[in-house]
Amino acid sequence: xxxxxxxxSGVGKSTLAKRLATLFSVPYIEMDTLYWRPDxxxxxxxxxxxxxxQATAAPAWVLDGNYNRSRPVKWRDVDLVVWVDYSFWRTFxxxxxxxxxxxxxxxxxxxxxxxxxxxxxSFFSRDSIILWTLKTWRPNRARYLRxxxxxxxxxxxxxRLRNQRETEAxxxxxxAEKARQSVA
Numbered sequence: 001x002x003x004x005x006x007x008x009s010g011v012g013k014s015t016l017a018k019r020l021a022t023l024f025s026v027p028y029i030e031m032d033t034l035y036w037r038p039d040x041x042x043x044x045x046x047x048x049x050x051x052x053x054q055a056t057a058a059p060a061w062v063l064d065g066n067y068n069r070s071r072p073v074k075w076r077d078v079d080l081v082v083w084v085d086y087s088f089w090r091t092f093x094x095x096x097x098x099x100x101x102x103x104x105x106x107x108x109x110x111x112x113x114x115x116x117x118x119x120x121x122s123f124f125s126r127d128s129i130i131l132w133t134l135k136t137w138r139p140n141r142a143r144y145l146r147x148x149x150x151x152x153x154x155x156x157x158x159x160r161l162r163n164q165r166e167t168e169a170x171x172x173x174x175x176a177e178k179a180r181q182s183v184a
Contacts, residue, residue, distance in 0.1 A: 029061055086161075
């Protein structure tokens with residue numbers, strides 16, 4: 001199965017994508033790892049699309065990330081797009097908590113880049129992930145609603161998860177489907 005987990009920054013995409021990759025025993029691919037280089041420098045679209053094409057050449061995977069300009073590449077062969085669409089306040093609270101935790105621990109975000117959150121960058125910068133969450137939550141919702149209705153993506157099964165209860169029910173459903181397939 002080829003799955004792309006999408007949603008606004010801070011909503012819990014990575015956590016869910018890692019759970020799904022573990023459930024299906026398939027590679028977990030983080031788009032931020034493909035994009036970011038040292039000193040917060042991003043790669044060109046050409047480099048991103050080449051890395052994405054290579055990473056998704058496997059027969060099954062779980063991809064974590066939006067990067068909407070990459071949809072023609074990442075959704076070409078995808079089976080399932082899981083949209084984590086939690087409420088604004090929950091998403092915002094999680095984004096703030098994650099930013100503070102990362103800044104406090106000085107955790108390197110993507111191996112080999114040296115990129116770390118800082119309190120200044122997270123809370124007092126134009127590059128703030130919190131500001132990004134504020135700016136993108138509403139437009140992301142509108143875009144994914146359009147995508148779900150777009151005939152160009154009719155080959156994709158979309159699942160919209162609006163809260164943790166729906167997410168856990170979805171995981172249970174996938175586990176049951178997996179168990180049925182292994183018996184057949």
